Amino acid sequence: xxxxxxxxxxxxxxxxxxxxxxxxxxxxxxxxxxxxxxxxxxxxxxxxxxxxxxxxxxxxxxxxxxxxxxxxxxxxxxxxxxxxxxxxxxxxxxxxxxxxxxxxxxxxxxxxxxxxxxxx
Amino acid sequence: xxxxxxxxxxxxxxxxxxxxxxxxxxxxxxxxxxxxxxxxxxxxxxxxxxxxxxxxxxxxxxxxxxxxxxxxxxxxxxxxxxxxxxxxxxxxxxxxxxxxxxxxxxx
Numbered sequence: 001x002x003x004x005x006x007x008x009x010x011x012x013x014x015x016x017x018x019x020x021x022x023x024x025x026x027x028x029x030x031x032x033x034x035x036x037x038x039x040x041x042x043x044x045x046x047x048x049x050x051x052x053x054x055x056x057x058x059x060x061x062x063x064x065x066x067x068x069x070x071x072x073x074x075x076x077x078x079x080x081x082x083x084x085x086x087x088x089x090x091x092x093x094x095x096x097x098x099x100x101x102x103x104x105x106x107x108x109x110x111x112x113x114x115x116x117x118x119x120x
Numbered sequence: 121x122x123x124x125x126x127x128x129x130x131x132x133x134x135x136x137x138x139x140x141x142x143x144x145x146x147x148x149x150x151x152x153x154x155x156x157x158x159x160x161x162x163x164x165x166x167x168x169x170x171x172x173x174x175x176x177x178x179x180x181x182x183x184x185x186x187x188x189x190x191x192x193x194x195x196x197x198x199x200x201x202x203x204x205x206x207x208x209x210x211x212x213x214x215x216x217x218x219x220x221x222x223x224x225x226x227x
Binding site for chain 2: 035044045046047050059061095100104105106107108110111112113
């Protein structure tokens with residue numbers, strides 16, 4: 001069974017930093033691209049960042065580029081999101097999502113989410 | 121970036137009703153259109169991918185159609201467990217943008 005478990009969320013002050021982790025199991029992690037998607041309280045879904053299966057390429061939304069860093073450790077089956085210079089508008093539930101193989105690029109599996117609250 | 125719109129933004133329906141939600145892309149996305157269902161406090165889950173392919177495990181009352189810029193999600197006979205918010209998403213080009221969602225609640 002595919003499992004994605006996010007951790008590392010919490011309360012942080014504006015300007016602070018946080019690192020989210022997404023631990024994967026039940027599939028060959030190194031074969032799949034993974035994305036981060038966030039959802040502000042009461043709002044819709046927003047794509048945040050993506051990383052290829054090897055980690056060789058990374059992509060970011062304009063709203064987080066230069067502040068967030070996505071990475072992965074395929075030996076540990078874990079995805080990371082380093083978030084620096086956090087702002088109130090970064091407050092959201094952050095989900096990791098597996099990109100399906102086969103060309104459709106839909107998100108076949110999602111984690112349960114990690115809540116990040118940026119507030120003084 | 122490709123903009124996605126959905127209509128309606130919300131709807132009220134009864135168990136057994138046929139429900140249709142539409143999604144429009146700001147440019148052609150071929151069939152790279154996915155539908156997700158999200159219930160309160162839960163992660164989204166995919167129902168339909170590539171516009172019309174049903175995800176394994178999704179009920180057959182869900183179907184999708186369309187190509188290019190206009191797409192539709194249909195629930196043939198609404199069930200109590202279908203009350204949720206539905207999002208479309210394009211996976212044609214990065215960033216993979218989502219529509220604003222359609223909330224389906226009980227009439």
